[in-house]
Amino acid sequence: MTAETGRSAGSTPWDIDPFEELYRLWKAITEGIQLGMPHIVGRARVEEGRVSGLEMNVILHETETELSFKDGDYVYFIIPAKPEEGIEGIYVRLDKILGDRG
Amino acid sequence: MKRKGTSIKIEAPKDSIEAVLRDVPGFVTNWPYVVRISMRDGLKAEIMMPRFVFRFRDTYRVEYHSDYNSHIYDGTGDRGHLTLVITLKEWQKYVDVVLELSYKGKGEFWLGKTLQDFVEKVGKAVKELAESRPIKAPEPTATSSDDGIAAGVDFSNPMSVAEFLSKSQMVHSGLHVISAEGLLGLIGELRGNIRSNVLYISGITNDGTRSFKVLLNGSRVLAIEFRDKNGTEVIKVEDDEDAGKALELTKKVQGAYMVNVWVPVGGV
Structure with a gap:
């Protein structure tokens, strides 16, 4: 199994630690996979290309969905959270969305 | 002094085997009966050799020497002395590895079987470690x-x-x-x-x-x-x-x- 990062340039600069947030959600993700497809829904505050705030939660969805849009300084997003990709895999998805939208 | 030995064939390049043997802490960690490794102040390995209902536990300070085809691990403990000599002989498709273990110290008259197990398991560890190394490094x-x-x-x-x-x-x-x-x-x-x-x-x-x-x-x-x-x-x-x-x-x-x-x- 492979997961491309999609971008070879450096990652989005973060002022907060995205990994900590994902560790906090991990339990909900692994519990969720038994009932449906876990997704992370949330919003990130992106100012001048830097991510300065992040609020996230886990929701279940029937099918894999990915959606993001930008409104002012905030990027709102829903991304699939696949446990087999680990914390790092989910981070890479999140980083890509914020890189594209931010 | 009790001596036990074994020999095995390893289908890996001599360089891979030597790389395993030179990484002393990594190699000693893979020995059997090693319960703890400490790197503070030189390499020390705590080894617990079981026999019947007894356990012979000692902490050995391990020193490593090598020459062109042999590798010597000299362990000095508080109650015993353990020496492992590994000799390599390279053939075209494989390497012959001869291991000799000698032990002098507490319980040496009882530990024959344990020492034989010990040396055979070390041989197995060398084989597994050497054969699992990637054969060719990337460019x-x-x-x-x-x-x-x-x-x-x-x-x-x-x-x-x-x-x-x-x-x-x-x-x-x-x-x-x-x-x-x-x-x-x-x-x-x-x-x-x-x-x-x-x-x-x-x-x-x-x-x-x-x-x-x-x-x-x-x-x-x-x-x-x-x-x-x-x-x-x-x-x-x-x-x-x-x-x-x-x-x-x-x-x-x-x-x-x-x-x-x-x-x-x-x-x-």
Whole structure:
């Protein structure tokens, strides 16, 4: 199994630690996979290309969905959270969305 | 003095076997009956040899010497003296490895069978370690840039991890049950299928209460992080003392983990 990062340039600069947030959600993700497809829904505050705030939660969805849009300084997003990709895999998805939208 | 010996054939290049034998802490960790390794103040290995209902436990200070075809591990303990001599003889398709173990000390008259087991299991460990090494290193240019990417990673700085991931690719994902002292075993198993010197291995338990990250270059641990309910321990390996601590930390990793392996894809 492979997961491309999609971008070879450096990652989005973060002022907060995205990994900590994902560790906090991990339990909900692994519990969720038994009932449906876990997704992370949330919003990130992106100012001048830097991510300065992040609020996230886990929701279940029937099918894999990915959606993001930008409104002012905030990027709102829903991304699939696949446990087999680990914390790092989910981070890479999140980083890509914020890189594209931010 | 009790002497026991064995000989095995290893189908791996002599260089791979020598690399295993020269990495003394890594090699000694894979010996049987080793219960603890300490790097503080020279390499010390605590070895517990069982026989009947007894256990002969001693801490040996290990010294290593080598010449063109033999490798000697000399262990001096408080109650005994243990010497292992490994001699290599290279043939066209394989290498003959002769191991001789001698022990003088407490319980030596009883320990014959245990010492025979000991030397045979060390032989098996050399074989497994040498044969699981990648046969050919990736081309030098890629290696040097991979080394550069890896050297910048410090687990106490999440952005250095992010930077590494942005230039990496996930090559393996799976649920692994890690037994006592088994993280090194798992790394060896994963290495067999992946052709990259630099590996980033990350694991997390189902409930998220325990997780680890380890960054390796060849058999060297460059950085390790272990987190559980008591908090997070992070080590960036810069000298031998750090290497010993990192090795200790690998032993805390036990249980069922979802494991992912990432390797650098090259390019900056």
